[in-house]
Amino acid sequence: MSQNILELKNxxxxxxxxxxxxxxxxxxxxxxxxxxxxxxxxxxSTLMKIMTxxxxxxxxxxxxxxxxxxxxxxxxxxxxxIAMIFQEMSLVPTLSIMENIFLGNELKKGAFRDVAAMKKxxxxxxxxxxxDLNPDTRVSELSVGLTQMVEIAKAVSKDVQILIFDEPSAAxxxxxxxxxxxxxxxxxxxxxxMVYISHRMNEILEIxxxxxxxxxxxxxxxxxxxxxxxxxxxxxxxxxxxxxxxFEWIPRDYDKKGSDVLEVKNLKINExxxxxxxxxxxxxxxxxxxLMGSGRTEIMETLFGIRRPEKGxxxxxxxxxxxxxxxxxxxxxxxxVPENRRREGLVLIHSVRENAILPVSTRYTKNKIFNxxxxxxxxxxxxIQDLGVKTSDMNQEIGLLSGGNQQKIVIAKWLNSDxxxxxxxxxxxxxxxxxxxxxxxxxxxxxxxGGSVLFASSEIAEMLAICDRIITLFDxxxxxxxxxxDISTEEELQNAIxxx
Amino acid sequence: xxxxxxxxxxxxxxxxxxxVFVIVFIFFAIILNKKGFVNPTNLLNILRQTAMxxxxxxxxxxxxxxxxxxxxxxxxxxxxxxxASLILQETGSIILAIIACLAFGIGIGCINGLLVxxxxxxxxxxxxxxxxxxxxxAMWITNTAAVPISNNTFNQIFGTGFIGPISVLxxxxxxxxxxxxxxxxxxxxxxxxxxxxxxxxAARYSGIRVDRIKMYVFMLSGALSAFAGILYAGxxxxxxxxxxxxxxxxxIAAVVLGGASMAGGTGSMIGALVGSILMGMISNxxxxxxxxxxxxxxxxxxxxxxxxxxxxxxxxxxKN
Numbered sequence: 139m140s141q142n143i144l145e146l147k148n149x150x151x152x153x154x155x156x157x158x159x160x161x162x163x164x165x166x167x168x169x170x171x172x173x174x175x176x177x178x179x180x181x182x183s184t185l186m187k188i189m190t191x192x193x194x195x196x197x198x199x200x201x202x203x204x205x206x207x208x209x210x211x212x213x214x215x216x217x218x219x220i221a222m223i224f225q226e227m228s229l230v231p232t233l234s235i236m237e238n239i240f241l242g243n244e245l246k247k248g249a250f251r252d253v254a255a256m257k258k259x260x261x262x263x264x265x266x267x268x269x270d271l272n273p274d275t276r277v278s279e280l281s282v283g284l285t286q287m288v289e290i291a292k293a294v295s296k297d298v299q300i301l302i303f304d305e306p307s308a309a310x311x312x313x314x315x316x317x318x319x320x321x322x323x324x325x326x327x328x329x330x331x332m333v334y335i336s337h338r339m340n341e342i343l344e345i346x347x348x349x350x351x352x353x354x355x356x357x358x359x360x361x362x363x364x365x366x367x368x369x370x371x372x373x374x375x376x377x378x379x380x381x382x383x384x385f386e387w388i389p390r391d392y393d394k395k396g397s398d399v400l401e402v403k404n405l406k407i408n409e410x411x412x413x414x415x416x417x418x419x420x421x422x423x424x425x426x427x428x429l430m431g432s433g434r435t436e437i438m439e440t441l442f443g444i445r446r447p448e449k450g451x452x453x454x455x456x457x458x459x460x461x462x463x464x465x466x467x468x469x470x471x472x473x474x475v476p477e478n479r480r481r482e483g484l485v486l487i488h489s490v491r492e493n494a495i496l497p498v499s500t501r502y503t504k505n506k507i508f509n510x511x512x513x514x515x516x517x518x519x520x521x522i523q524d525l526g527v528k529t530s531d532m533n534q535e536i537g538l539l540s541g542g543n544q545q546k547i548v549i550a551k552w553l554n555s556d557x558x559x560x561x562x563x564x565x566x567x568x569x570x571x572x573x574x575x576x577x578x579x580x581x582x583x584x585x586x587x588g589g590s591v592l593f594a595s596s597e598i599a600e601m602l603a604i605c606d607r608i609i610t611l612f613d614x615x616x617x618x619x620x621x622x623x624d625i626s627t628e629e630e631l632q633n634a635i636x637x638x
Numbered sequence: 639x640x641x642x643x644x645x646x647x648x649x650x651x652x653x654x655x656x657x658v659f660v661i662v663f664i665f666f667a668i669i670l671n672k673k674g675f676v677n678p679t680n681l682l683n684i685l686r687q688t689a690m691x692x693x694x695x696x697x698x699x700x701x702x703x704x705x706x707x708x709x710x711x712x713x714x715x716x717x718x719x720x721x722a723s724l725i726l727q728e729t730g731s732i733i734l735a736i737i738a739c740l741a742f743g744i745g746i747g748c749i750n751g752l753l754v755x756x757x758x759x760x761x762x763x764x765x766x767x768x769x770x771x772x773x774x775x776a777m778w779i780t781n782t783a784a785v786p787i788s789n790n791t792f793n794q795i796f797g798t799g800f801i802g803p804i805s806v807l808x809x810x811x812x813x814x815x816x817x818x819x820x821x822x823x824x825x826x827x828x829x830x831x832x833x834x835x836x837x838x839x840a841a842r843y844s845g846i847r848v849d850r851i852k853m854y855v856f857m858l859s860g861a862l863s864a865f866a867g868i869l870y871a872g873x874x875x876x877x878x879x880x881x882x883x884x885x886x887x888x889x890i891a892a893v894v895l896g897g898a899s900m901a902g903g904t905g906s907m908i909g910a911l912v913g914s915i916l917m918g919m920i921s922n923x924x925x926x927x928x929x930x931x932x933x934x935x936x937x938x939x940x941x942x943x944x945x946x947x948x949x950x951x952x953x954x955x956x957k958n
Binding site for chain 1: 820824825826829830832833836837839840841842843844845846847903904
């Protein structure tokens with residue numbers, strides 16, 4: 139047993155009433171690449187945050203190299219040689235590679251920085267990883283892939299023994315991913331242990347020695363990769379009850395023979411996202427299923443005038459449209475509930491009321507000049523009631539509401555503007571389970587009343603509950619199209635989005 | 639939820655400027671009692687002297703609310719006063735003088751706006767450069783010579799006149815604050831300015847043309863600073879390149895004192911008025927106290943820092 143470099147035993151963690159981790163145990167051997175798999179909310183990131191000291195466990199043991207350890211904060215984790223490569227890069231783009239690697243523990247000669255020594259060490263680290271980079275290059279000049287390599291170099295420079303990767307390949311091209319795998323293998327040869335979190339099964343099968351699968355805060359199984367297949371992993375992830383039981387599919391009726399509200403023809407957005415064609419009927423809910431980085435967000439952003447397509451046509455109600463800005467897209471009948479609610483969806487320091495009427499405030503005016511406060515108040519009061527928003531009153535600062543209630547206001551602002559096509563990009567991210575169900579109902583109702591919906595989510599259960607039709611995407615290409623009634627299980631769709 | 643607590647704190651920061659105003663007023667009223675600080679003539683004098691900064695601060699609320707900054711206002715006022723005095727000297731037409739001034743101010747605002755929205759310059763640098771250029775223009779046009787204004791009607795309407803005991807400058811201030819209040823609070827333009835400053839991305843994603851909003855706030859600021867220049871010309875019965883020197887800082891301080899954040903997204907019209915009167919009151923008191931102009935500058939600076947720090951503290955407490 140003592141051969142494990144790290145053991146987590148019976149870890150428990152709750153947030154308020156929600157038990158996120160239930161007696162989870164996890165073992166990591168020296169020079170092992172260990173995959174951690176599970177659906178959203180299964181507890182993967184909570185477990186990793188406990189290892190890296192971002193959260194502290196409620197109970198359980200952490201044993202490193204046979205010794206009991208407590209990890210109270212990120213410095214404790216560092217002292218034990220644990221480092222994490224973040225999804226969101228944690229480098230300062232305006233500083234050089236060398237400056238980033240030594241940020242916070244610069245080598246010194248007396249009172250001054252010892253640049254020569256730092257440069258030498260940086261070269262060594264880069265060389266070890268087989269990276270041909272100049273230590274003086276600014277990080278902002280590097281590609282996403284190389285930036286990630288530098289991040290790894292930064293971790294490795296500090297005598298790391300356990301390295302955690304969180305969805306490292308999401309933003310990488312195939313070539314860059316291959317490079318990443320090379321580096322992972324080199325680190326493994328040097329005896330570094332790694333935890334690899336990913337939704338991409340073929341990567342896991344390629345690079346990992348063992349796989350641990352979490353579901354509903356419990357470790358379902360830890361198994362040698364050699365004994366697993368993609369289908370088996372998916373089956374373990376979902377369990378027999380199929381975690382989607384709280385979202386039930388209700389077959390919907392809409393005019394399947396009607397004319398297309400939206401038609402997209404051969405859209406090319408960038409080198410990766412090419413030849414996207416699809417259509418959408420009145421009252422239809424069309425889902426985009428795909429992994430992170432598959433292009434779901436980019437397609438919606440292009441329709442919404444945030445990105446410019448390089449080629450292709452967008453037709454709304456048979457008319458060609460070129461939306462050069464969100465303002466024009468709104469005029470052309472689009473609305474977007476964006477992926478990042480706090481950054482793109484809301485003015486957090488403003489009230490519920492101001493946010494709810496933001497896109498439509500010009501509509502509620504007297505003599506086209508003055509705000510019609512009475513009507514606005516009525517509209518927002520109705521929103522709060524119809525959507526079940528929990529807020530003390532409409533003048534409450536929206537930043538103080540819970541994620542689910544914030545999201546309902548983002549949706550309300552588009553319902554108020556009455557678009558023909560409403561797009562939802564991960565609308566239930568960071569939203570509690572109760573609000574999730576309500577949001578799904580709201581979307582369904584909007585479509586039942588004749589609106590058309592584009593829906594993207596990384597939660598398969600949710601997609602199956604709400605979509606009439608699903609298009610699968612992989613690395614910027616459409617790889618399949620299914621009618622909802624032809625998909626009988628979550629596994630089918632999970633497997634479909636893994637295929638090129 | 640936490641609403642009751644947090645609401646109380648929000649109110650505290652919102653009313654900070656009024657609390658500071660009352661405290662400062664009482665303080666000066668007591669220690670400068672014998673020098674006639676609370677004398678009605680002196681109080682009206684304070685209002686009269688702050689009229690220009692107050693009026694520029696009306697636009698300042700929109701500018702800072704939209705997350706921008708406009709440093710050209712003082713230079714604009716000077717150049718506008720030069721234009722007014724020169725046109726009155728040449729043609730004697732008041733209407734023409736006003737139109738030319740406003741057109742100039744809006745033009746400068748337009749250039750500021752284009753620099754920010756098209757060339758993507760930070761507003762601070764764009765308007766810093768324009769501030770210097772316009773001030774230079776005001777010096778160059780008459781080779782730094784002052785231009786007297788002999789048109790009495792003009793001087794009466796825009797500077798020296800009184801209706802009863804009330805200076806026309808005070809009346810102009812009232813007019814602009816009523817208009818400013820209505821536009822800021824009762825129209826979509828006011829709300830869209832705040833949304834642009836509060837979260838530009840979210841505003842853009844809501845279909846608001848944020849670049850257009852920025853253009854408008856700079857043009858508004860240009861127009862009102864040009865009007866302030868007309869008032870400077872009327873009050874001093876002349877045009878002088880040095881008018882409005884340092885006003886940009888007074889305007890920003892007044893608007894921030896009034897509850898606006900330099901980061902954008904907040905602001906209050908009444909707060910800005912009280913903020914500019916507070917600033918005027920402080921300078922007036924320092925003169926009455928017999929401080930030299932050098933000492934006045936020092937104390938003025940320290941008081942601005944203290945007042946803004948105080949309102950910042952109140953805001954930070956709200957966040958925690």
